[in-house]
Amino acid sequence: MKNNVISGVKCTDCPIQHRAVCSRCDHAELMLLESMKKYRSFKAGEAIFWRGDDLTYVASVIEGVATLEKTMEDGRTQMVGLLLPSDFIGHPGRTRIDFDVTAASDVVLCCFDRAPFDQLLKDVPHISQRMIELAMDELDAARDWMLLLGRKTAGEKIATFVEMVVRRQHFDRKDGMRPDLVLPLSRGDIANYLGLTVETVSRQIGKLKSDGILEFIDKRRFRVIDLERLQQATGDDDDGGVIV
Amino acid sequence: MKNNVISGVKCTDCPIQHRAVCSRCDHAELMLLESMKKYRSFKAGEAIFWRGDDLTYVASVIEGVATLEKTMEDGRTQMVGLLLPSDFIGHPGRTRIDFDVTAASDVVLCCFDRAPFDQLLKDVPHISQRMIELAMDELDAARDWMLLLGRKTAGEKIATFVEMVVRRQHFDRKDGMRPDLVLPLSRGDIANYLGLTVETVSRQIGKLKSDGILEFIDKRRFRVIDLERLQQATGDDDDGGVIV
DNA sequence: CCGACCGTTTGATGTAGGTCAAGTTTTTGA
DNA sequence: TCAAAAACTTGACCTACATCAAACGGTCGG
Numbered sequence: 001m002k003n004n005v006i007s008g009v010k011c012t013d014c015p016i017q018h019r020a021v022c023s024r025c026d027h028a029e030l031m032l033l034e035s036m037k038k039y040r041s042f043k044a045g046e047a048i049f050w051r052g053d054d055l056t057y058v059a060s061v062i063e064g065v066a067t068l069e070k071t072m073e074d075g076r077t078q079m080v081g082l083l084l085p086s087d088f089i090g091h092p093g094r095t096r097i098d099f100d101v102t103a104a105s106d107v108v109l110c111c112f113d114r115a116p117f118d119q120l121l122k123d124v125p126h127i128s129q130r131m132i133e134l135a136m137d138e139l140d141a142a143r144d145w146m147l148l149l150g151r152k153t154a155g156e157k158i159a160t161f162v163e164m165v166v167r168r169q170h171f172d173r174k175d176g177m178r179p180d181l182v183l184p185l186s187r188g189d190i191a192n193y194l195g196l197t198v199e200t201v202s203r204q205i206g207k208l209k210s211d212g213i214l215e216f217i218d219k220r221r222f223r224v225i226d227l228e229r230l231q232q233a234t235g236d237d238d239d240g241g242v243i244v
Numbered sequence: 245m246k247n248n249v250i251s252g253v254k255c256t257d258c259p260i261q262h263r264a265v266c267s268r269c270d271h272a273e274l275m276l277l278e279s280m281k282k283y284r285s286f287k288a289g290e291a292i293f294w295r296g297d298d299l300t301y302v303a304s305v306i307e308g309v310a311t312l313e314k315t316m317e318d319g320r321t322q323m324v325g326l327l328l329p330s331d332f333i334g335h336p337g338r339t340r341i342d343f344d345v346t347a348a349s350d351v352v353l354c355c356f357d358r359a360p361f362d363q364l365l366k367d368v369p370h371i372s373q374r375m376i377e378l379a380m381d382e383l384d385a386a387r388d389w390m391l392l393l394g395r396k397t398a399g400e401k402i403a404t405f406v407e408m409v410v411r412r413q414h415f416d417r418k419d420g421m422r423p424d425l426v427l428p429l430s431r432g433d434i435a436n437y438l439g440l441t442v443e444t445v446s447r448q449i450g451k452l453k454s455d456g457i458l459e460f461i462d463k464r465r466f467r468v469i470d471l472e473r474l475q476q477a478t479g480d481d482d483d484g485g486v487i488v
Numbered sequence: 489c490c491g492a493c494c495g496t497t498t499g500a501t502g503t504a505g506g507t508c509a510a511g512t513t514t515t516t517g518a
Numbered sequence: 519t520c521a522a523a524a525a526c527t528t529g530a531c532c533t534a535c536a537t538c539a540a541a542c543g544g545t546c547g548g
Binding site (some may be wrong): 188198199201202203206219 | 526
């Protein structure tokens with residue numbers, strides 16, 4: 001999310017993926033990736049990888065939302081990662097994963113077979129560099145998430161989640177209008193993200209609504225009425241954070 | 245913690261640090277590190293880095309325990325990292341940190357000034373490789389920790405923590421005797437690790453004692469009476485996990 | 489050797505959020 | 519187009535853990 005340098009290069013077909021893999025690639029390397037890529041689609045709810053699977057390919061999310069989840073023997077589950085478009089699956093040196101990867105909505109991935117991709121990483125150091133940056137961003141995110149899970153109240157958790165969604169979707173139209181924002185997850189998935197139950201999520205979203213902080217078009221689509229109060233409700237230090 | 249390949253090389257002075265930085269370094273590179281290192285000591289409770297600090301040096305923990313903590317404006321804090329001997333502070337490409345690093349006990353660090361260390365990483369690819377492995381291990385640990393914070397009960401949290409301590413300290417004496425194990429953190433720090441309060445930690449440790457799972461020599465030193473039941477109490481899938 | 493202090497334990501009580509149980513709305517699919 | 523299923527909301531109740539309060543060692547400085 002940081003260092004979001006977008007080069008002036010025009011990507012031929014799937015710009016997002018290349019931005020994710022490498023924010024400063026020149027045309028030659030783009031072509032190299034182009035020739036390797038292969039799309040895969042998953043329907044909502046479908047498994048992308050199971051815990052323990054070999055990662056036969058790495059992938060960039062093009063469309064939709066995928067989740068990383070851990071499950072206890074008795075069925076309790078906790079989301080431990082959320083993949084939105086431009087996010088990447090597959091880490092340096094990791095060929096197995098210890099969590100399930102699931103499509104939370106219909107998902108399109110841009111995939112690269114492991115072996116040639118690993119070779120590419122060896123040959124093109126700055127792509128490898130970019131992969132490490134992505135992994136470090138994930139570690140930072142995981143730590144914020146731990147604070148949320150360990151110490152925040154239900155209200156703060158919801159506010160933090162919504163604020164994160166707003167931040168990731170924040171963009172201004174040319175005409176100055178703000179488009180409606182959309183929650184990328186179902187109530188159940190949000191609960192799973194925040195370590196809560198569906199009922200609590202529902203109630204707390206209701207509270208944001210009745211407090212006049214959010215306004216809902218339908219269950220998924222909403223608008224922010226009072227951004228300042230939303231941010232206050234997160235409980236975070238408001239040192240801003242760069243908008244991406 | 246994984247890939248714990250210890251080379252046959254005899255380290256001259258501080259073996260642990262070299263194992264942490266590089267598990268397969270040969271003598272020449274060892275000497276290179278030797279010439280760069282510089283010890284720093286911290287007393288229990290002392291700050292090692294503050295949130296927002298520039299990392300002027302990276303470091304390997306030689307003795308003692310350090311913690312990474314996040315704090316909310318109102319003072320609530322959550323531990324987001326625990327550094328035991330052989331753990332490393334400083335990540336590829338990260339020169340600032342977004343959490344406080346504190347000495348939980350008296351700590352000795354083996355430090356390397358940032359600039360020359362970064363140069364070393366450029367020159368010696370497999371040390372850089374090792375750094376990435378360490379970071380990936382941390383990410384894996386963070387995800388297990390998230391499951392713990394989000395979904396485990398107080399009892400499961402404590403059991404998981406104790407089991408982790410047992411695993412990290414597990415080693416057999418030549419005479420076959422098991423040495424006493426020692427909790428590396430105070431009750432307060434354990435609470436902070438697990439997203440609980442001191443009182444709850446105290447009560448749950450008391451429960452492990454009265455259930456005949458643990459036996460205490462004093463508040464810190466203990467022995468495991470029933471490892472199997474301890475592991476069951478963690479709620480984790482018992483697919484073992486390699487002992488380090 | 490003693491008193492202040494800190495870390496810990498223990499008990500009594502309060503409450504945020506979980507659980508259980510209906511409803512209601514939205515989506516699906518035939 | 520309509521019925522069945524899934525997703526979401528709402529309410530009543532319950533419990534695990536937090537909070538508040540007090541007491542109990544250890545340890546450290548004088």
